[in-house]
Amino acid sequence: MLPGSAARPSLNPGAFILLLLRPHICTHESHYSQCHQGLRPVIGLEAGKQAHGIAFTSGLDSDYCVGASLVNMYEKCDEIRVAHKLFDRLPQRDVVSWSALLSAYARKGRVDVTMKLFNEMTDFGVEPNIVTGNGVISGFNHNRDYNEAVVMLQRMHPEGYHPDDTTFSSVLSAVGDLKELKIGVQLHCCLIKQGLGQKRYVRSAQVDMYGKCACTLELTRAFDEIDEKDIGACNAVTTGLSRNGLIYNALKAFEQYRDQGTELKVVTWSSIIAGCTQNGRDIQALQLFERDAECRAKAKLCNNTLLVTSMWNYCGKAAQRFALGTGIADDFYFGSALIDMNAKCGRIHMSRLCFDKMPTKNLVCWSAIMGGYAMHGKTKEAKGIFDLMQRAGHKPDLISFCSKMEHYASMVNLLGHAGKLEQAYALINQMPFGTDACVWGALLGSCRLINNVRLGEIAAKKLFELEPENPGNYVLLSNIYASKAMWSEVNVVRDIMISRGLKKNPACSWIEVKNKVHMLLAGDKSHGEMPPILDKLNELSVEMKKAGYRPETDFVLQDVEEQMLGEHSEKLAVALGLLNTPPGTPLQVIKNLRICHDCHAFMKFISRIGGREIFVRDTN
DNA sequence: CTAGGGTTAG
Incomplete structure (x- = not known):
């Protein structure tokens, strides 16, 4: 306006x-x-x-x-x-307009056009200057063309431009992302020789580079040598340390900085929170984010990584309210986080709204919304976004390929659930950029649905190579064998599991009720409300039988152990939710293992007769 | 006379 x-x-x-x-x-x-x-x-x-x-x-x-x-x-x-x-x-057209155009193409990853124009401008009588070069480097960095950024520096040098503090800051960042420690050290020497050693940006860029190269000793030294530790330096040291697992030191640096009373920016908070969650310090992350009494009461229960999702759900809503009011939601990083958070909390529609609201979008935003759709099994939408993204001129990178992987995985899932296993397998074989565990996992899961031994073995073999430590794959394969009474094969798989020291993860679900997070294990007698929960489940199963529902006995076999212990944990969680929330309240459940077919049918039934929105997600 | 292009941390 x-x-x-x-x-x-x-x-x-x-x-x-x-x-x-x-x-x-x-x-x-x-x-x-x-x-x-x-x-x-x-x-x-x-x-x-x-x-x-x-x-x-x-x-x-x-x-x-x-x-x-x-x-x-x-x-x-x-x-x-x-x-x-x-x-x-x-x-x-002078050097400034040329520079603007050059960095524009560099940001788009159009290396060819950028370099062509760079050479051309002299023919028009306009000499590039140091800012021109810096703009190009910055553009390449922005597009994650780190190699090109370094090449540009090498190119500038013989042409007589002297790299300045800006050049060093951005090239150091690129070198860090490339993990080219040797070049990083060379640059460090050069910039000292040029007397740029005390420049602010350069200093934090050095800290950043050493952090990205996993040199925590050099990182700490570089940080200690900074006379005036400003917000940039502190952010660099915080992320650098937590990225290398030194979360304790990172927190110390962060707190020291916070207690100085200087205003903290969004990046500072998000980097320390990301550091905490990535290092298993969920509670600290929660406390840092929201020092609210209610939230802290919840934190006492939050001693499990999985609860991060729940934390995001709670804090995320608060953050969103705040962010939408201030325009921070337009920021690439924050916006992407909002898209991602909403998708993970089952609000894919809200994700799309956040995405559409952003005035400009970068690759991360596109990847976030695409990943969201993939996560929700909305393959058509995910594919649509992927095409739109390419039309908008964004080169898909590793993250978008990962989302694309998820997209393929959900296609495999869809085909598998429709009983079209051969087609699912053919799709995997056609994948243009290789495969990963999530795709094979989807195939194996589908094979378990209709107990296809041949394809199940193929998928399992791949998975045993890709993620030998994941017990779920062994369990699925042995269940397929068990369903066909292939007991000697079952034993072989069990023996491999034992020899590799793997144990089946106990099934467990979480639900948030009245701002408290409840953890429910199958057959867990320690939960205070277990008797009414079991009564409620009995009542529901009577109603379901009246409505003509028959349990799918084969699938009950799937998790024999969980079944023997009592009701599946996600059923317990839903019953708890039904008992403690007013009719019509949506229920959100998180489970650590995959939901079984029978429970899925159960959820659909409850959702229909109870008029409730029920959302169950597993750890993926 | 000036203004316009480029600087780190998630």
């Missing part, structure tokens, strides 16, 4: 346009302070187009400064073709 005071004559019109264009990336405080003179920052492509319109009608669009800014704006809004067209029409 354009501010009403747009035509305010006291403002220099050129400056006004710049104000309008700049804040969509909202980084410079100076712009904010200027904005406070009656102008509010505008965000997104629509606003940018309006600004372009005003520039056009006032004839300012031919100004070469405004032009360069417009090129930049269109690129940041993911409209590189418009940006290039605008560039071509600029009456005057």
Whole structure:
């Protein structure tokens, strides 16, 4: 929305346009302070187009400064073709507009075009400068073309540009991602020689690089040598330490910094929370995130990694309320986290809303929504997103391939559940980028459904190579054998399990009721409400039988051990939820193993007769 | 005269 005071004559019109264009990336405080003179920052492509319109009608669009800014704006809004067209029409093209265009192509991963234009600009009588090179490097980094970033540095050097602090900061980051410690150390030496050793960005970039290369000693030294430890340095040391498992030290650094009283930014919080959750410190993560009494009461129960999901569910909603009010949700990282969180909590529709709301999207956002759809078995939507993403010019990377893997896995699941095992197997063989455990796991699970020994053995063989430590695969295969009374094969699989020291994970489900998380083990007598839960289940099974429901006896065999102990844990959790929440409340259950067919039928039935939304997810 | 392009941490 354009501010009403747009035509305010006291403002220099050129400056006004710049104000309008700049804040969509909202980084410079100076712009904010200027904005406070009656102008509010505008965000997104629509606003940018309006600004372009005003520039056009006032004839300012031919100004070469405004032009360069417009090129930049269109690129940041993911409209590189418009940006290039605008560039071509600029009456005057100087090093700044060239640089804007170059970094635009670099950000898109168009290495060829970038380098072609880089060579071409001299023919037009415009000499690239250090900022041009830095822009290209930054663009490559942004697109995770780290190798290209390093190559660009090497290219700049003989051409007589002296790398500056910006160059070193971004190249160090790239080198870290490449884990090229040797180059990192060389750069460290170079920058000291050039007297850039005390620059702020360079310092935290060094800490970051050593962290990414797993050199915690050097990391700590680099951090200690920083005289003025600012927020960037602290974020770098925190992530660097927790990324290498030194979560205790990371927390210490974080707390030291927090207690200085300086304002913490979203990245600081998210990095320490990510550090905690990745290192099994869920409770700390929870406490850090929300020091709320209610939440802490819950934290006492939260001593299991799986409960992170539940924590996100609770904290995530609060975070979302906060984020949507402040515009933080538009941030790539936060936005992606919201998309991911909502999907994991069964709110795929909300994920899509968050995704659609983001004014500009990067690869991570696309991957998050695609992964969400894949997670929910919505293969058509996932595929649609994948195609849209490519049309939007994003090169799928490892993460999108992982999502794509999940997408394939859910296709395999769908085919398998429809009894089309051969087709599922054929699909796996056609996968263009190799396979992984989740795809084979889907096939094995499907084989168990209809007890197909031949394909089950193929899938299991792959899985035993890919994840020899996962007991679930052995159990599934032995169950397939058991269903066909192939007892000697059952014993062989059991023996392998024993010889590898693997035990079947005990089945366990979690449910959140009245802000408390309850853990239910099959046949667990320690839960205080077990008698009413069992009564409720009896009552339900009577109703179900009346409605013509017959338990699928074969599948009861599936988890003989769990069955012997009593009711499956997810049934217990649902019964607890039914007893303790008003009618119509949705129930969310998390289970550590896969849900069995019988329980699935049970859930569907309860959902129908009780008019409840029931959401059960496993650990994947 | 100035403005416009590039800097780290999840």
